[in-house]
Amino acid sequence: MKYISPLVSPVFGRSGPRSLAILGSTGSIGTSALRVVAKNPDALRVVALAGARNVELLASQAGMFRPRYLAVLTEEGARELRGLLPVGYAPEILVGRDGYAALATLPEADLVLAAQVGAAGLVPALAAARAGKVLCLANKEALVLAGELFRRTCAESGAVILPVDSEHNALFQAFAGHDGRQAVRLILTASGGPFRTWPAEKIRTVTPAQALKHPNWSMGAKISIDSATMMNKGLEIIEAVHLYGADLDEVDVVVHPQSIVHSLVEYADGSQLAHLGVPDMEIPIGYCLGYPERLNIGLERLDLAKVGTLTFEGPDPERFPCLRLAREALAAGSPVVLNAANEVAVQAFLDGRISFPGIARLIEEMLSMHALTCVQDLDDILSLDAQTRTRAAEALGRGEW
Ligand SMILES: NC(=O)c1ccc[n+]([C@@H]2O[C@H](COP(=O)([O-])OP(=O)(O)OC[C@H]3O[C@@H](n4cnc5c(N)ncnc54)[C@H](OP(=O)(O)O)[C@@H]3O)[C@@H](O)[C@H]2O)c1
DSSP states (O other), X not given: OOOOOOOOXXXXXXXXXXXXXXXXXXXXXXXXXXXXXHHOTTTEEEEEEEOSSOHHHHHHHHHHHXXXXXXXXXXXXXXXXXXXXXXXXXXXXXXXXXXXXXXXXXXXXXXXXXXXOGGGGHHHHHHHHHTTOEEEEOOHHHHHHHHHHXXXXXXXXXXXXXXXXXXXXXHHHHHTTSOXXXXXXXXXXXXXXXXTTOOHHHHTTOOHHXXXXXXXXXXXXXXXXXXXXXXXXXXXXXXXXXXXXXOGGGEEEEEOTTOOEEEEEXXXXXXXXXXXXXXXXXXXXXXXXXXXXXXOXXXXXXXXXXXXXXXXXXXXXTXXXXXXXXXHHHHTTXXXXXXXXXXXXXXXXXXXXXXXXXXXXXXXXXXXXXXXXXXXSHHHHHHHHHHHHHHHHHHHHHSOO
């Protein structure tokens, strides 16, 4: 494998607690990260928090952690937020994409946790990379959209990406202390989602409420639907290619319904090194925030005797076509189209406008309409993303999905 190492030890300029900016603090990853911070007050300190629409939760987080900076999506949200903060506490409040990007580049922040959902997280995450930050990356869509750009940017700026996504974090841990160039295969585990055992006819009837109920992980709405369609694993294949320099055919997926083995690296001699743990994002988040130290996470320990059985099976490409679509999109150079079409389709499904299989159909149609264009810089990416969203919205209006 022409392995690219993200395992450069980040250099922190000073001793004492690391200061942390969390983009997406009001989401599932953001709230887990704040639990890790609360359990490790000597190691971590919050300097900035950013939410989007959930201003009440952001105000309560801010009251508890007292960061110097906050950011929200709109001016109206900023006004509301100001009114909700405790008397005598007056942080600087920034707004919108520029505000998020400003928090991502704060000189006071040692670490930036990029935990916003979807393509909206790209610009702030890239700003952090351009500023040479240690970027703890949960927002997988950023790498799907702009993997090459991140690679170039990190090489120029000296930024380090620490992968929060549990599978990539597992690979990161399985690479540690080994020569990555001797790796031959990355094996991503997938829970298979709530419909793993459902026949195709029944999958046609899936409702948003059913799709939002993940069997093992508690996550935000978008990634829960991505897990149900297995697009989440497709996005993770692309993420792994960019993070570790693997070729597409060096990344495999195995379905593992218990979500205890979080992924594996296979080496040239046939050894496979895995990372195991209870399915809780505090573990990979803590690993990134404390790296290379291990923080106090304080969760119930994994007891394999209690778990009893770990099972593995191949993914079913017929019932879960999104895996194939993701591979095809990367091979064809159109992951931006894949991601934008997926975001539109997932939202339309959550709004009750399309069926569950309609998600894959809409994405496939958008990919088939896409003529190969050269997507190199941020403007190209944002413009193709916007163009695809418009096309997808038009297609949704045209027919039954
Ligand atoms: N959850 C997991 O277990 C998990 C695991 C691995 C990777 N990830 C990745 O981590 C990212 C976050 O996932 P999540 O499950 O934490 O999502 P989530 O619970 O939906 O939270 C999303 C966060 O993004 C903010 N946000 C929403 N729209 C935004 C916009 N237009 N601009 C800026 N911020 C916006 C939300 O703010 P408001 O709520 O205030 O509106 C919230 O703070 C995703 O990329 C996901 O794929 C998640």
